[in-house]
Amino acid sequence: MLDAKRRSPTVDRVHAILLMAAIPGLICLYWITYFSTDLTLPTFAIHPASLTSTNLTSIYFGFENAFPAPDAFVAITSAVAGLYLLAGDPKAALFGIYSNGGLMFLALIDMYFNILEHFYTRKSLVGGDALNIEITINIVCFFGSLWSVWRLWGHPLRKI
């Protein structure tokens, strides 16, 4: 009875769309933007003006360029979880928790890197598009993965 109450078809559909379209769609969009425009890049990476900013640019690109493969893993498992959730299949919980665990890992590694390199407080970045995008992504990944795992863990499909 409790399970039947907790399983709301409408919230399930919204959750499935988030998993199948929003998470992988935004990840794909981010990387297309990253590779083809300067929108996501911090100012020091677009115009390295000094030796310090040149070093910082190498660190930044070295770090960012390691992300497409792990992001692809999160996007793929998330899309598959969404498909299974729409089908009412228990594998939704498996792939969803797998994917959102990955998303939390990505959020934390990104946030910790930004803290260590003082990206959140660097004067040249505060108020810029790149930092605003970065902060939004960090918050959405952190809280989105918590909500998704919480919901999938309590979902009746996990107990089948």
Next chain:
Amino acid sequence: MSRTCMGLSYNLLCFLVGLGLGVLTETAAWRLGLWRYESRVTPILNVVVMFGLVHGLVLAGVVGAHRHSAIGIPLLFMNGVFIGVGYEALNQFKLGAWTWGDRSLLGIRRPVDKAATVGVAWGAAPVITFLIAKALLNR
């Protein structure tokens, strides 16, 4: 990428390679009885629109045409899967334009599992198209 192969631009080459890959895939699936189409037009649309235009021209051609090809392969794969899973889900839950055959697909028998597997396999389409088109340009 401004070079050409037999007078064909990189984007057109991606479209044609995508078409070729689509014809091969659909022929193999038909011979093996992996899926059945409700209409004869659907496999043609699948080859032209999905393989040629979406995965060939747009993904391998436009998205794949940047400097960082080694880093870009996961990007092409995830884009292919994103579109592929959405396409398979659309068919599975709404369109019903094709149904799965009785034969197992890599040991998989349930329709929803086949849809998920084929959805992920779509990721290979832009990657293979990109690699073939690039190899043809470098000849």
